[in-house]
Amino acid sequence: MTDGTEEGADDAPAFDDGRRHDWPGEPEWPVVESAVEYETGWVTAGYDLVEQPDGTRKRYYWAELPSAVVVVARADDRLLFVEQYRPTIRRTQLELPAGIIEAGESDTAAAERELREETGFAAGSTSLLQEVWCCTGLLRHRRAFVFAEDLTPAEQSLDENEFLTPRSVPVEEAIDLVRGGSTNDATVEGLLLAEVEGLL
Numbered sequence: 001m002t003d004g005t006e007e008g009a010d011d012a013p014a015f016d017d018g019r020r021h022d023w024p025g026e027p028e029w030p031v032v033e034s035a036v037e038y039e040t041g042w043v044t045a046g047y048d049l050v051e052q053p054d055g056t057r058k059r060y061y062w063a064e065l066p067s068a069v070v071v072v073a074r075a076d077d078r079l080l081f082v083e084q085y086r087p088t089i090r091r092t093q094l095e096l097p098a099g100i101i102e103a104g105e106s107d108t109a110a111a112e113r114e115l116r117e118e119t120g121f122a123a124g125s126t127s128l129l130q131e132v133w134c135c136t137g138l139l140r141h142r143r144a145f146v147f148a149e150d151l152t153p154a155e156q157s158l159d160e161n162e163f164l165t166p167r168s169v170p171v172e173e174a175i176d177l178v179r180g181g182s183t184n185d186a187t188v189e190g191l192l193l194a195e196v197e198g199l200l
Contacts (some may be wrong), residue, residue, distance in 0.1 A: 016041070018162060019066035020067045020101045029051055029052060032049045034046065036175050046061070047062065062138060065141040068142075068144070068186075068188070070190045072148065073123065074148070074199065078168040079169050079173075081095060081168070082164040082165065082166055084164035093182050094167065094178065094181060094183050105145055111148060116145060117157045119166040121153060123152045126148045128148060147194055149170070172200050
């Protein structure tokens with residue numbers, strides 16, 4: 001690899017933001033060149049020049065984001081959400097609590113921390129629903145979905161750039177609400193995964 005890597009680290013990128021990144025494994029198609037063209041500490045972007053099965057070569061562009069966790073938190077017959085304005089799309093969204101997985105954290109530990117920080121509730125029990133790679137035509141970004149229950153009040157602790165309001169929604173109304181309103185893909189996915197597991 002070229003820029004953005006540290007030697008001897010299995011071609012892993014040298015991120016120094018203290019967060020967890022999941023670099024892809026061994027390629028099935030030969031990678032002739034890999035280059036980082038943009039780096040902010042939050043997102044790293046570049047391309048792989050790949051030899052395709054027919055012998056032609058093509059640049060596949062990617063953006064690398066830290067791994068994230070999405071929390072489906074149930075308190076009796078209600079689910080916890082957060083309402084927040086998203087400047088990127090200029091809309092206020094109703095979303096599941098979520099955030100970046102810090103270095104050294106497990107998926108469930110990150111879920112417990114994010115839930116407490118964003119909603120002011122601590123989880124007595126958490127379980128991993130599924131891990132997925134997101135938007136794989138462009139992103140190198142892994143997302144974990146975690147179910148949390150046995151909630152007790154705790155102290156909310158928002159980051160300096162978080163301006164959100166906790167909300168609760170009856171379990172039986174949650175899926176219809178998010179499908180008919182302003183939300184994001186992670187919220188819909190998290191609710192559907194929990195429903196499939198019989199948790200809603």
